[in-house]
Amino acid sequence: MEPAVELVDVVAVLGAFPVLAGATLRVERSEIVLLRGPNGAGKTSLLRLCAGLLPVERGTATVLGVDLVHDRTAVRTRVGLLGHANGLYADLTVADNVRFWGATVGASAEEVNAAMERMGLADRLADVSVGRLSAGQRRRTALACLIARRAELWLLDEPHAGLDAAGRDELDATLRSAAVAGATVIVASHELERAGSLATRVVQVVGGCIREAR
Amino acid sequence: MLSVWAISRLVAGKDLRVEWRSRVVSNQVVPFAALMMVMFAFALDSDSVLKRVAPGLVWLAAMFSLLVIVQRAFAVETADGALDALRVAGVRGAGIFVGKALALAAQLAVLELILLGAAIVLYDTHLVGSGIALLACTYLTATLGLSFVGTLYGGLAAGAKGRETLLPLLMLPVAAPVLIGATRATEAALGTAGATTSDGWPWIGLLALFAVAFGIGGTLAFGSLIDE
Amino acid sequence: MIALRNAAHVVGSYAITFAAIAVYTWNLLRRARKAARQVPVEDRPWT
Amino acid sequence: MNHFGPTSTRFTRALGVATILGLGWLAVFGLLLSPDDVVQGSYARLLYIHVPSAWLAYLAFGVTGLASGAYLWPRTRSMQWDRIAGASAEVGVLFMALALVTGSLWGKVTWGTYWTWDSRLTTTAFLFVTYIGYLAVRDLGGSHEQRARRSAVLALLAVLEVPLVHFSVSWWRPLHQAETIERGGLKGLMLFSFFVGMIAFTLLYVWLVMHRQRLMMLNDMIDDSGLDRALAERRNEVAP
Numbered sequence: 001m002e003p004a005v006e007l008v009d010v011v012a013v014l015g016a017f018p019v020l021a022g023a024t025l026r027v028e029r030s031e032i033v034l035l036r037g038p039n040g041a042g043k044t045s046l047l048r049l050c051a052g053l054l055p056v057e058r059g060t061a062t063v064l065g066v067d068l069v070h071d072r073t074a075v076r077t078r079v080g081l082l083g084h085a086n087g088l089y090a091d092l093t094v095a096d097n098v099r100f101w102g103a104t105v106g107a108s109a110e111e112v113n114a115a116m117e118r119m120g121l122a123d124r125l126a127d128v129s130v131g132r133l134s135a136g137q138r139r140r141t142a143l144a145c146l147i148a149r150r151a152e153l154w155l156l157d158e159p160h161a162g163l164d165a166a167g168r169d170e171l172d173a174t175l176r177s178a179a180v181a182g183a184t185v186i187v188a189s190h191e192l193e194r195a196g197s198l199a200t201r202v203v204q205v206v207g208g209c210i211r212e213a214r
Numbered sequence: 215m216l217s218v219w220a221i222s223r224l225v226a227g228k229d230l231r232v233e234w235r236s237r238v239v240s241n242q243v244v245p246f247a248a249l250m251m252v253m254f255a256f257a258l259d260s261d262s263v264l265k266r267v268a269p270g271l272v273w274l275a276a277m278f279s280l281l282v283i284v285q286r287a288f289a290v291e292t293a294d295g296a297l298d299a300l301r302v303a304g305v306r307g308a309g310i311f312v313g314k315a316l317a318l319a320a321q322l323a324v325l326e327l328i329l330l331g332a333a334i335v336l337y338d339t340h341l342v343g344s345g346i347a348l349l350a351c352t353y354l355t356a357t358l359g360l361s362f363v364g365t366l367y368g369g370l371a372a373g374a375k376g377r378e379t380l381l382p383l384l385m386l387p388v389a390a391p392v393l394i395g396a397t398r399a400t401e402a403a404l405g406t407a408g409a410t411t412s413d414g415w416p417w418i419g420l421l422a423l424f425a426v427a428f429g430i431g432g433t434l435a436f437g438s439l440i441d442e
Numbered sequence: 443m444i445a446l447r448n449a450a451h452v453v454g455s456y457a458i459t460f461a462a463i464a465v466y467t468w469n470l471l472r473r474a475r476k477a478a479r480q481v482p483v484e485d486r487p488w489t
Numbered sequence: 490m491n492h493f494g495p496t497s498t499r500f501t502r503a504l505g506v507a508t509i510l511g512l513g514w515l516a517v518f519g520l521l522l523s524p525d526d527v528v529q530g531s532y533a534r535l536l537y538i539h540v541p542s543a544w545l546a547y548l549a550f551g552v553t554g555l556a557s558g559a560y561l562w563p564r565t566r567s568m569q570w571d572r573i574a575g576a577s578a579e580v581g582v583l584f585m586a587l588a589l590v591t592g593s594l595w596g597k598v599t600w601g602t603y604w605t606w607d608s609r610l611t612t613t614a615f616l617f618v619t620y621i622g623y624l625a626v627r628d629l630g631g632s633h634e635q636r637a638r639r640s641a642v643l644a645l646l647a648v649l650e651v652p653l654v655h656f657s658v659s660w661w662r663p664l665h666q667a668e669t670i671e672r673g674g675l676k677g678l679m680l681f682s683f684f685v686g687m688i689a690f691t692l693l694y695v696w697l698v699m700h701r702q703r704l705m706m707l708n709d710m711i712d713d714s715g716l717d718r719a720l721a722e723r724r725n726e727v728a729p
Binding site: 366370374375380383384386387388390391394395398416417420423424427428431435438439441 | 615658
């Protein structure tokens with residue numbers, strides 16, 4: 001089977017700045033890869049590039065068999081990205097948000113409920129506006145939206161940030177079971193020991209370039 | 215992948231739900247629009263002039279309110295990266311465009327009815343029985359046209375630097391035909407300054423043409439404008 | 443020859459037009475000189 | 490380095506000389522030699538520059554529309570079209586501004602008012618504002634492809650907008666200023682000079698667009714070479 005992500009010497013720019021300066025990375029299906037590196041190293045850009053949001057300036061990039069250089073929109077329905085922003089509507093309730101994002105990929109009501117239960121949002125918090133939640137609860141909601149989207153490739157940017165201990169455990173368990181079910185997971189995280197125990201491989205990102213560690 | 219129409223319904227339903235729960239349009243934009251109608255009276259300071267120009271003032275207030283509603287409609291999308299999330303979700307630009315435009319049209323239609331009510335109360339405007347059909351057609355076509363234009367340029371300005379000032383610069387010149395057409399048609403429907411109903415129907419044609427042109431143009435162009 | 447009445451409008455129009463063209467042209471060439479310093483001659487497709 | 494600067498070639502220099510000669514003739518004839526018009530007196534002199542300015546602006550916006558279409562059409566897609574569209578729009582905005590100013594001065598002396606809500610005037614004003622918006626969108630930033638795609642779509646939307654605006658204002662205020670040329674107001678040397686003006690302005694347009702477009706290309710190349718330098722710097726962060 002083709003790899004989930006295959007980047008060769010990828011350069012990507014934001015304005016005039018090369019956020020990625022020659023990234024080469026191969027991720028097989030069902031892997032859980034941890035990206036680590038200092039702030040500004042290009043971890044976030046790497047995830048956005050894989051999600052088809054950031055155009056490939058030079059090099060070649062194939063994600064889930066889709067050539068990002070020629071058509072970076074085709075990959076989008078099949079990946080799930082949790083960025084720094086949660087992508088939630090503050091005026092809507094938790095249930096509304098999860099339902100909406102699930103519906104964009106045609107998820108059923110059962111799948112939406114399962115996703116909310118998975119992140120512990122099914123009962124008390126379901127009908128609370130997202131704008132009134134704590135940062136950690138919002139992160140949980142965003143993760144529930146991601147679960148409901150049934151993505152083949154999960155791209156998570158600092159997913160542990162703001163979560164309490166229980167939330168982190170639930171997240172790790174979710175990612176593991178997603179990988180067992182065949183999804184590929186790429187996580188950018190500062191939480192090295194936690195994410196490190198989760199990951200099958202650690203990749204070091206520095207200065208917009210990639211070196212593989214371990 | 216969902217069809218464009220299914221996505222449109224989803225996005226429109228979401229936008230209306232956001233408004234239903236936040237009440238920003240009903241609690242802030244409607245009072246703003248009503249206030250404009252009062253301010254017009256201060257500026258023009260003559261009952262007969264007000265009665266003469268009432269249809270124009272109604273649509274002028276509708277257009278300025280539209281600017282505010284459009285800003286709000288896209289602030290909702292950009293505040294927490296939802297527009298990016300929509301793009302990652304593979305939601306096509308055409309679906310976002312039609313959905314947001316329909317939700318906008320629904321809110322704008324209610325606002326315009328309130329403005330018409332304000333004109334009746336404040337400017338001594340009278341509804342004429344024979345003009346009701348014309349008035350209804352004017353409201354339908356003009357509201358759709360304004361919503362399409364507002365969504366199209368609102369999406370382009372969303373996330374850009376200086377979006378608050380860019381939106382009116384881009385949108386108002388394009389929306390000018392709607393202001394002219396809707397005002398003339400409303401004058402004809404209300405019989406303002408001796409206008410008759412038959413004067414109004416050609417303008418409906420123009421308004422309908424406008425709505426269709428920008429409906430199709432926007433559906434095709436929106437994806438490119440928001441970097442789908 | 444120009445009639446005296448309202449000659450200012452006529453002369454003024456010519457002055458505005460030619461001045462605007464001159465200023466724009468001058469500005470264009472100045473910016474081009476500045477930009478060209480950073481691009482080697484052989485990279486310019488028109489040379 | 491030659492006198493016309495780094496964006497000039499032998500062709501643009503020849504063009505530039507012809508333009509200067511044409512404009513010079515126009516100024517001398519329009520201000521000094523032209524006899525007064527039978528109907529409008531000395532004010533007809535304004536038309537020698539007003540009409541070519543307006544023509545040039547319409548030409549420029551037409552070219553912007555065509556070049557934008559050529560950019561969006563997959564078979565002809567090239568950044569060159571984007572640069573031509575942008576250069577042409579900028580020149581068009583300049584000359585539309587001149588046409589509006591000289592036109593309103595002409596209106597002041599002939600009609601006694603700077604502005605009338607004539608349909609052509611009103612459409613022109615809207616066109617002017619629309620292309621100011623177009624230039625603002627070109628300045629929004631992002632990659633060159635983003636700029637090109639966004640502005641090309643916007644230019645085509647303007648093509649959609651213009652006839653609708655024109656229809657609505659001409660229905661709204663049907664009164665129309667008859668074309669001076671159509672009425673046969675200009676004869677002999679006057680007509681000749683009028684055409685000299687049209688040709689000189691058209692040459693000026695070509696000259697300006699070529700230079701502007703080359704300047705834009707220089708700037709785009711500087712952006713790209715800046716990327717190489719920035720890439721090298723960024724890669725140096727990796728070295729321990």
